[in-house]
Amino acid sequence: xxxxxxxxxxxxxxxxxxxxxxxxxxxxxxxxxxxxxxxxxxxxxxxxxxxxxxxxxxxxxxxxxxxxxxxxxxxxxxxxxxxxxxxxxxxxxxxxxxxxxxxxxxxxxxxxxxxxxxxxxxxxxxxxxxxxxxxxxxxxxxxxxxxxxxxxxxxxxxxxxxxxxxxxxxxxxxxxxxxxxxxxxxxxxxxxxxxxxxxxxxxxxxxxxxxxxxxxxxxxxxxxxxxxxxxxxxxxxxxxxxxxxxxxxxxxxxxxxx
Numbered sequence: 622x623x624x625x626x627x628x629x630x631x632x633x634x635x636x637x638x639x640x641x642x643x644x645x646x647x648x649x650x651x652x653x654x655x656x657x658x659x660x661x662x663x664x665x666x667x668x669x670x671x672x673x674x675x676x677x678x679x680x681x682x683x684x685x686x687x688x689x690x691x692x693x694x695x696x697x698x699x700x701x702x703x704x705x706x707x708x709x710x711x712x713x714x715x716x717x718x719x720x721x722x723x724x725x726x727x728x729x730x731x732x733x734x735x736x737x738x739x740x741x742x743x744x745x746x747x748x749x750x751x752x753x754x755x756x757x758x759x760x761x762x763x764x765x766x767x768x769x770x771x772x773x774x775x776x777x778x779x780x781x782x783x784x785x786x787x788x789x790x791x792x793x794x795x796x797x798x799x800x801x802x803x804x805x806x807x808x809x810x811x812x813x814x815x816x817x818x819x820x821x822x823x824x825x826x827x828x829x830x831x832x833x834x835x836x837x838x839x840x841x842x843x844x845x846x847x848x849x850x851x852x853x854x855x856x857x858x859x860x861x862x863x864x865x866x867x868x869x870x871x872x873x874x875x876x877x878x879x
Contacts, residue, residue, distance in 0.1 A: 689723060690723070690757070690759050692757070692759075692768070692769070692846050693723045693725075693757045693759075693846075695846040696725070696755055696757065696769060696843070696846035696848045697725045697755065699846060699847050699848045699849045699852075700725060700727055700753075700755060700848045700849065700851075700852055701713065701727075702849055703727075703848075703849040703852035703853060703856075705729070705852075705853075705856045706856070706860070706865075706868055708731055708732055708863075708865055709729055709730070709731055709732075709856050709859060709860065710729065710730045710731075710732060711727055711728070711729050711852070711856075712727070712728050713725070713726065713727060713728070714726045714727065714728035714752060716754055716755075717754065720754075720756050721756035721757055721758045721770070722757065722758055722759065723756075723757040723758075723759075724754060724755060724756050724757065725754070725755045725757075726752055726753065726754040726755070727752065727753045727852065728750070728751075728752050729750060729751045729752065729753070729855070729856065729859055730748075730749075730750040731748060731749040731750065731777075731859060731860075731863040731865065748777070748778060748863070749775065749776065749777035749778065749859060749862050749863035749864075750775075750776060750777075750859075751773065751774055751775035751776065751837075751855070751858075751859050751862075752773075752774050753771060753772070753773050753851070753852060753855045754771065754772040754773075755769065755770075755771055755848065756769070756770040756771075756772065757769050757770075758770075765810065765842045766809060766810045766842055767809070767810075767842040767843070767844060769842060769843040769844075769846065769848075770840055770841070770842055770843075771808075771840060771841055771842075771843055771848070771851055772839075772840045773797075773813075773837065773838070773839045773840065773855055773858075774836070774837070774838055775835075775836070775837040775855075775858060775859055775862050776834060776835070776836050776837075777834065777835055777859075777862035777863050777864075778832065778833065778834055779817065779833035779834060779835050780833070781831070781833060783833070783835075784817055784819055784833035789815075789817055789835065790815035790816075790817065791815075793815045793835060793837055793858075793861075793862065794813070794815050794837075796857070796858045796861045796862070797811075797813070797837065797839055797854070797858050798811070800853075800854035800855070800857040800858050801841070801851075801854045803854070803857075804850045804851070804853050804854040804857070805843075805847075805850040805851060805854065807843055807844040807845045807847070807850075808841045808842070808843060808844075808851065808854075809841065809842050809844060810841055810842045811839065811840075811841040812839065812840060812841070813837065813838050813839025813840060814836075814837075814838050814839075815835065815836070815837050815838075816835065816836045816838075817833070817834070817835050817836075818833070818834050818835075818836070819831060819832070819833050820832045820833075820834070835862065837858065837862070
C-alpha cells in the first residue's frame with residue numbers, strides 16, 4: 622500500500638482522514654563506545670600521568686625551596702675546592718637523585734697530550750676516567766655507619782700483560798686503600814670490587830682488535846665533611862690506573878703502573 626499523498630488546500634485534512642493515527646512507541650537506543658585503555662580518557666591526561674606530573678612538580682618544589690643542611694654544604698664546598706694535577710680534569714657532573722636525600726658528584730678524566738698527537742689510533746685509544754659521588758642522609762644509615770657515603774668508580778685501559786696478571790685486582794685495590802690511608806684517617810666501612818675485562822672487536826668496527834680494561838667500584842663512609850682529602854685520594858688512584866708518572870717525574874712514554 623502506497624503512503625497517503627494529497628495536493629491542494631485539503632492536503633492536511635485528507636491526510637489525517639486517510640492515514641490512521643499511530644501512537645508513539647518508546648524506542649530504546651543503545652550507544653556503543655569503543656573500549657578505553659585502563660586509566661585513559663580522551664582529551665585528558667591519564668591518572669598515572671597526572672600523578673607522575675604532580676610528583677615531579679612536588680620534587681622540584683622541594684628541591685628549590687629546601688635548605689641544604691650545613692654539613693652537606695660544607696662537604697660540597699670542600700669537594701669543589703679540591704685540585705688535581707694538570708693531567709686530571711675535575712668538573713661537577715649530574716649526581717644520582719634517588720640514592721640519598723642529598724647528593725653531589727665530580728667527574729674526572731685523564732688527558733694524555735702526547736697520545737692525542739700520536740698518529741697511531743690504537744695508541745690514542747688508551748684513557749682513564751672516573752667519578753666520585755657524595756651521598757648524604759641527615760638521619761644516617763646503618764649500612765653506612767654514618768651520614769656521608771662516598772661512591773667511587775674508575776675505568777682505565779690495561780696493557781695485555783696486565784690484563785692476564787692474576788694479581789692485578791689486588792694491586793688496584795691496594796692503590797685505593799693506601800691512598801685513603803695517606804690522605805685521611807676519616808674513612809671507614811670501605812668496600813668494593815675490581816674487575817678486569819677483555820673486549821674483542823669483529824667486523825667493520827673502529828678500534829683495536831682487542832681491548833683490556835679495569836673497573837674499580839668502591840664506597841666508604843666519611844666521618845667529617847672535609848672531603849677535599851678524599852678527592853685527592855681518588856685522584857691518586859686514577860693516576861695509578863691511567864699509568865701517569867709520579868708528579869715531578871718525566872714521562873718517557875711508558876705506562877707501567879706502580
